[in-house]
Amino acid sequence: MEKLNGLRCRECGRHYPAAPLHVCEFCFGPLEVDYQYDALRGRVTRASIEAGPPSMWRYRELLPIDGDVAVGHHVGFTPLIRAKNLADELGCREVWVKNDSVCHPSWSFKDRVVSVAVTKAREFGFDTVACASTGNLANSVAAHAAEGRLKSYIFIPADLEQGKILATLVYSPTLVAVSGTYDEVNRLCSEIADKYRWAFVNVNFRPYYSEGSKSYGFEIVEQLGWRAPAHIVVPCAGGSLITKIWKAIKELKTLGLLDERSRTSMYAAQALGCGPIVTMIKNDSDVLVPVRPNTIAKSLAIGNPADGYYAYKVAKESGGSGEHATDEEIVEGMLLLARTEGIFTETAGGVTVAAAKKLIERGVIPRDESIVLCITGNGLKTPDSLQDRLEAHVKIKPSLSAFDRALADLKSQTS
Amino acid sequence: MSVLVRIPTPLRSLTKGNAEIQAKGDTIDSLVSDLDRQYPGLKERLLDESGELRRFINIYVNQEDIRFLQAKKTGLKDGDEVSIVPAIAGG
Numbered sequence: 137m138e139k140l141n142g143l144r145c146r147e148c149g150r151h152y153p154a155a156p157l158h159v160c161e162f163c164f165g166p167l168e169v170d171y172q173y174d175a176l177r178g179r180v181t182r183a184s185i186e187a188g189p190p191s192m193w194r195y196r197e198l199l200p201i202d203g204d205v206a207v208g209h210h211v212g213f214t215p216l217i218r219a220k221n222l223a224d225e226l227g228c229r230e231v232w233v234k235n236d237s238v239c240h241p242s243w244s245f246k247d248r249v250v251s252v253a254v255t256k257a258r259e260f261g262f263d264t265v266a267c268a269s270t271g272n273l274a275n276s277v278a279a280h281a282a283e284g285r286l287k288s289y290i291f292i293p294a295d296l297e298q299g300k301i302l303a304t305l306v307y308s309p310t311l312v313a314v315s316g317t318y319d320e321v322n323r324l325c326s327e328i329a330d331k332y333r334w335a336f337v338n339v340n341f342r343p344y345y346s347e348g349s350k351s352y353g354f355e356i357v358e359q360l361g362w363r364a365p366a367h368i369v370v371p372c373a374g375g376s377l378i379t380k381i382w383k384a385i386k387e388l389k390t391l392g393l394l395d396e397r398s399r400t401s402m403y404a405a406q407a408l409g410c411g412p413i414v415t416m417i418k419n420d421s422d423v424l425v426p427v428r429p430n431t432i433a434k435s436l437a438i439g440n441p442a443d444g445y446y447a448y449k450v451a452k453e454s455g456g457s458g459e460h461a462t463d464e465e466i467v468e469g470m471l472l473l474a475r476t477e478g479i480f481t482e483t484a485g486g487v488t489v490a491a492a493k494k495l496i497e498r499g500v501i502p503r504d505e506s507i508v509l510c511i512t513g514n515g516l517k518t519p520d521s522l523q524d525r526l527e528a529h530v531k532i533k534p535s536l537s538a539f540d541r542a543l544a545d546l547k548s549q550t551s
Numbered sequence: 552m553s554v555l556v557r558i559p560t561p562l563r564s565l566t567k568g569n570a571e572i573q574a575k576g577d578t579i580d581s582l583v584s585d586l587d588r589q590y591p592g593l594k595e596r597l598l599d600e601s602g603e604l605r606r607f608i609n610i611y612v613n614q615e616d617i618r619f620l621q622a623k624k625t626g627l628k629d630g631d632e633v634s635i636v637p638a639i640a641g642g
Contacts, residue, residue: 147606147607158637159559159561159607159637160561161561161562161564161596162596163596163605163607164561164596164605164606164607164608164637164638165606165607166607166638319616320614323609323611323614323634323636326559326636326637327557327559327634327636330559330560330570331570425618426616426618426619428619440609440616440638442607442638445606
């Protein structure tokens, strides 16, 4: 069945064929996949989705692939957890954690976008995939390229966390460490993408790639029993995820799968050391002022976010807001989620928890309404951020009396 | 001032396919005018109706985003390299 009309410019509305294009030739606006919703309505139902596989591909009719899924068959459908302990701690009635820190195979939500992009790269006949990355995307592109037997070139800022470098190299890509910030890597990749005929997942494949993030939003709604939460807090780097979760909710309404009257407010979470989107929201300005990142949340360290303008618009349009978190608050956020729910997220997840906590304490998010926190990456990738923060464990000789003494010491310390 | 300007794919239909062109200007503003004189229509693609740089275009002088410099008033000297780059997604 024909489900795509090709691509369409988000700004001026010009139409383009479904090709590896990402920018409107006339106004430079981003191109977006254009679906034939009339053809999908009535064909895609709650029942048809529920009959699908336990992965993001249960929503494949709403994703921009034409043929078979090429890679990442098991991506997505991650747990949506009722976080009772965290809710108690925050003084809230209903808190949920959408936990993509356990997304298969590379432990972040990036598997959702990459499996779509790499499948599309195969459809268009490319033999090489590439990306500019702050880490999670690098891991995912390298992993899916290996699975799809494609060559991969991965460009990263040279100062990336060791864990993320190793978790890329293990898949045998060509890893290029660039001495510069992510924004500089990004600019370089834009020029490389112009010169070499590669499938750059976040450059010339961006319209397809970014659609994969919608599955995160679809899953939240389906896992809540086809109900949208009142509030969703989303970590923002380039600003794409928050716009695609919002798009997912709107699409489900368009297709009659979600009550049109339901209201969801979207909140952007960013580090104080790199928060240009939240700054736009706080200043109520639609002009993005780029920043030079300085934060431990390296996976969110994009000073010139391409979708910043749209992320700002989503927060405004949905009646949501945004909040910054300091490095100290980010670590506290990671520890809070681990202590209350047993979930170890990376720094970006700490940003989400910290920002949500502040929004709740400020009364921006009411305590008696449903709240979903978007946890998008795994803590084992960024242990560096906690290295100096956690107390040493008890060390003893292998004897019962040594343990008795240690236990007595511990008890006297806490009493 | 003569500088090297890198042209992204979406604009090459206007520059006869050239990926790099030499142009003159003391500032980004005057450079854009010279580009438009050499390749009519370029200015309209780079600037919106009010004469501001379009939202999704980034311009770099020697790898530095001009928003960290003096934006359109950023000065140019002989041998500078200017890149015109569309905004791209995060990672």
